[in-house]
Amino acid sequence: MSAAPKFKNNVKISERHGAGEWKLEKLALLALMPLGLWVLSTGFTLAGADYGAVIAWFGSTLNAGLLAVTAVVFCLFASLAWKVIIEDYVPASSRSGLVLVSNLVFLVLAAASVFFIVRLALGSAPLPAGV
């Protein structure tokens, strides 16, 4: 299946997509460092805030945009991190279903986050709409 392993600086080069996934996970984590600090400052701003203040916060495009980006990048990072955790503890023969479920959970989480954030940013009528 695999050709003779290649080495770079005495380190084996990944034969398939392992290194790409590792890099993507690290890039997502790197992006989450400033975003996490921003979430922290947001938590400080919104602690104890009333409904009007929260709606006004979501009304800012910058706030809503950063929150949506944070949600999507976190879900990307978490799905990759959970894949690594599952690979460590679940035998190869029975892990593909679990990885699929974990990816699906974070896909739904990201999509739902963007859905609610966009509605709040656009000032849509409270859900359930049209009732």
Place this chain on the structure above:
Amino acid sequence: MSNTPPAAGETGDRTGRYVRHPNGHVAPMSPFTDIWRWHMTMVASILFRVTIGAASVGAVLLLGWVAIVACGPDAFASVAAFSGSPFGLFIWFGLTWVLFSFLLNGARHLINDAGKGLDLKSANLMAQIAVWGPIVLAVLFWVVLFAAGKVSL
């Protein structure tokens, strides 16, 4: 357990310690946590996995909060009553602890992933910061929140 290296052709892991499994396979001895002396870097590493798990739960909770905001003022008021209760504040405190842990332990992980800070002294120091820092910072964060009058019991 045997200390004989594996057959020619197999690559060793440089520990020189091998175990013959019941099925006859010779494999490097696993670093089982109950035979290895506990070390701060192990604690930090394990806590980062715990943090990722807790952050995943926290993300679901935060999504629920955003969904409630999108459901209008009445829904928000009923949830605000709960989230301002002592148990609600306890959960929010836990979430800030997880966030600080994610930031500090994630930064430690990124630095180590870049191949930096892997000598004993730096690795120990960063592990200590990643384990104890979040507790200290989360408590400070909430002391300031209470002092600023943003939240009250």
